[in-house]
Amino acid sequence: MAMRPLRFLRRGRLVEIESFHPRMTLLEWLRLEERSTGTKEGCAEGDCGACTVVLARLRRGQVVYQPVNACILLLGQVDGAEVITVEDLAEAASLHPVQAAMVDHHGSQCGFCTPGIVMSLFALSHSGKAVDRGSVTQALAGNLCRCTGYRPIVEAALSACQAPVQDRFTATLQASAQVLGALDDDTNMFSGTDAVFFAAPRSEAFLAALIERYPDATLLGGGTDVGLWITKDLRDLTQIIWLGRVNSLQQIEVQQDRLLLGAGVTLAEALPCLAEIDPDLETLMQRFGSTQIRSSGTVGGNIANGSPIGDLAPALIALGAVLELGRSGETRAIPLQDFFLAYRRQDRRPGEYVRALHIPLLSQGTHFRALKISKRYEEDISSVLAALRVTLLDGHIVDVRIAYGGMAGTPRRATHAEQALLGQPIASATTWKNAGEALPADFVPLDDHRASAKYRMQVARATLIKALAEIAGLPTENTRIHPRREREAAHG
Numbered sequence: 001m002a003m004r005p006l007r008f009l010r011r012g013r014l015v016e017i018e019s020f021h022p023r024m025t026l027l028e029w030l031r032l033e034e035r036s037t038g039t040k041e042g043c044a045e046g047d048c049g050a051c052t053v054v055l056a057r058l059r060r061g062q063v064v065y066q067p068v069n070a071c072i073l074l075l076g077q078v079d080g081a082e083v084i085t086v087e088d089l090a091e092a093a094s095l096h097p098v099q100a101a102m103v104d105h106h107g108s109q110c111g112f113c114t115p116g117i118v119m120s121l122f123a124l125s126h127s128g129k130a131v132d133r134g135s136v137t138q139a140l141a142g143n144l145c146r147c148t149g150y151r152p153i154v155e156a157a158l159s160a161c162q163a164p165v166q167d168r169f170t171a172t173l174q175a176s177a178q179v180l181g182a183l184d185d186d187t188n189m190f191s192g193t194d195a196v197f198f199a200a201p202r203s204e205a206f207l208a209a210l211i212e213r214y215p216d217a218t219l220l221g222g223g224t225d226v227g228l229w230i231t232k233d234l235r236d237l238t239q240i241i242w243l244g245r246v247n248s249l250q251q252i253e254v255q256q257d258r259l260l261l262g263a264g265v266t267l268a269e270a271l272p273c274l275a276e277i278d279p280d281l282e283t284l285m286q287r288f289g290s291t292q293i294r295s296s297g298t299v300g301g302n303i304a305n306g307s308p309i310g311d312l313a314p315a316l317i318a319l320g321a322v323l324e325l326g327r328s329g330e331t332r333a334i335p336l337q338d339f340f341l342a343y344r345r346q347d348r349r350p351g352e353y354v355r356a357l358h359i360p361l362l363s364q365g366t367h368f369r370a371l372k373i374s375k376r377y378e379e380d381i382s383s384v385l386a387a388l389r390v391t392l393l394d395g396h397i398v399d400v401r402i403a404y405g406g407m408a409g410t411p412r413r414a415t416h417a418e419q420a421l422l423g424q425p426i427a428s429a430t431t432w433k434n435a436g437e438a439l440p441a442d443f444v445p446l447d448d449h450r451a452s453a454k455y456r457m458q459v460a461r462a463t464l465i466k467a468l469a470e471i472a473g474l475p476t477e478n479t480r481i482h483p484r485r486e487r488e489a490a491h492g
Contacts, residue, residue, distance in 0.1 A: 003190045006075070006198075007183055009056075009082035009176075010034075014183075019191055020075055022198035022240040023230045027051050027070035030085060038086040038115050039070055042144075044231040046072045046224060047379065049143035052116035052292055054123050056082035056169075058180040059269075063173060066268070066295040067123040069142075072227025073296060074220070076191065076198040076242055080183045082176065084169075086115035089122060091168055098122050101160035102153070109147035117143045120291065121157050125165040133158065141378055142290020189245070196238045200245045204355075208328040210241050211351050217241045219353060221301025222266065224293050249300065249355065259359045263300020270299050277319070277361060280370040284311060287372055289379055300354040303336070306344050306410070308446070309382050313340070314405035315370045317413060318387035319359055326355035333358070343409035366391045366399075369467035373459050375450075382406045383451035386463035390426070390471055397421045397431075402464065407443040407456055416441040417464065427472040435468065436461035 006017040020029070030036045030053070042050035046069040053070045055078060056063055065084075089096035095103065098121045108114040117140065124131065124139040136157040137150075145153065169176070189200035199217075201207040210217065217239035220226055229235045243249055249264035252273060259277065261270055267288055275282030288294055288311060302312045303323065313336065321336040328351060336357070339346050348354075362368055370387045374380040384406045391399035400421045402414040416438040424431040445456035 004187045006079050006189055006191055008078045008080065009179060009183065011088060017075075017191070020198070022074070022076065022192065022196060023235075023237045024075045025071060025227065025230070026053065026068075026073045026075050026078055026083070029075045030070060030083075036085050036087055040112055040115060041071055042112070042116075044071045045228050046289075046293055047142070047144070048113070049116040049120065049290065049292060050113050052119040052143065053086075054084040054119050055295075056084060056176060056180065058177060058184055063177050063180065065123045065126040065169075067120050067139075067142075067292045068296050069227075069290075069292045072223055072231060074198070074223055074227065074230075074240070074242070076189070076200060076240070077220070077223060077244060077296075079189050079200050079242075079245065080180070082180060084119075084122070086118055089118070089167075096122065096167055097165055098125060098156070098160045101156040105152045105156040105159065107148060107153040107156040113143060113145045113147075117145065117153060121161060123291075124157065125161040126169065131158070131161040136161070138286065139291055142292045198240050198242065200242045202245050202247070204246055204248050204326060205329070207241065207243065207246055207353065208326070208351065211353060212328065214239050214241070215350060219243060219304070221264070221298035221304070222296040224289070224297040224301070225305055225307075243298075243300070243353070251356070257361055257363075259361060261299050261357045261359065263298060263304075263354045263356055265299045267294040267297045267299065267302070274359075277359070278368040278370075280368060281315060284315060284370045284372060284385075287311075287374075287378055293379075299357060303339070303357070304346070304348070304354045306340060306346050308343060308409050308411065309385070309406045309450075310411065311372060311382055311385050311405060313411040314385050314403040315387040316357065316359060317403035317411055318370070318389045318401045319362075319368065320389070320401060321360070322358040323354065324356040324358065325349075325352045327352045331355060337403070337411075337413055340410035340412070362389075363391070365393065367471045369470060371463040371467060373463065381450065384456050384459045384463065386460060386467065388464065388467045388471075390421075390468075392426055392471075395425055395427060397424055397426055404443065404460060406451075407445050407460060409446070412443070414439060414442040414460075414464075421468075426468065432465040432468045436464055439464070 040050040042048035051071040052067050055066045120143050136154050188202050188206050191198050218237050220240050220242045249262040251262040253260040271285040317337045323336045323339050325332045367390050372382050373384045374382050387403045389401045400418045402417050405411045417435045420435045420438040445453040447453035
């Protein structure tokens, strides 16, 4: 099969790298190899945003500007993209409009976080979306500043990003699309030897062949967790197969009764599709992490990672999602709930990889709720995540699926609580109480530094009762944080 080195666009020229260590991050390459030191390292785990850069990619025929955390993005993952850093924005002596607005509104003091903030706002200015205070705060959720305070930064964003930005990237958009389209070819990328390599297959056939030949290789989705294996756990990963270039894993298809999401679809791409199913899924996805994390992280990676506190799995289990696995030209479909066997252990046979998710849409009379409880509202790991799908007929529960994350070593259904609800009136406090009292038969909760077992069980009961009360039509919406925050943002 045709093989080639790593290729990406940088400052108008094509960069080809024949050999690099598979665990090298983009930040390391920028600072140590290219000596572009404007991009900073802060947390080295994708939380602070000081390392934010922008990747321009051709997605479904459009050039998309994605802010990413360069500290946990591996160098090989920029294949086929244009890499844009803070050094690239100004033209001669003229600052970029975002940079100028940060100066005019006094949005920077020590300046360490400023490059990452500027790059997040640069991506926002090219997003094509309506910009208001809410969208600005969403765009900046992954950028921490301990000096300035966010008011002048938000004002700078509102000043610079309201109107369609006019810069050299806008002027050369068509030419960039042509170059990125040429980079997005059908060849496979492979750098290294049999012992140490980074591979980016273009087809599932080559992906399957690589997995068969290198069964111990690390399969890489977005890198939002694998990146931390390198920067925090200091793992010496020597064989990495990145799934980001496999076209058939990028599909998004809304069918008559279900949504199909390929494993390689990013969380950012999945968000609007899931939001169409239910508003709670939109809120949940916005709390997954920063814009940078959602731009990199993938649906399949979140599921295959098998974390007991992964937020997507319990929500999709409650919806009745089916997981599609692939291996050497064959596929296997299993209910998502059956994929998780034990802590970090899944029903994945040798050579198999996560291929797609089939997510049922909500039918008439069916309601969904997802409630995430965490110490911080945004960018935090769940202590408990409760998800509930209920079908009603004449005010009675005729079908129900309840799933929790954070309560056990795997995301799991609460079958005893489900049985307590079947056939019962939704508006009855006794119904809610009985379901909550059934939960100890479903879970012996985890007890760790994030939350005690007692707290988790109390929260599990409370979220279940709240979800049922909301579906029954009780006025409990004022206890939701997110709608209140939206109203506050609308009123300045």
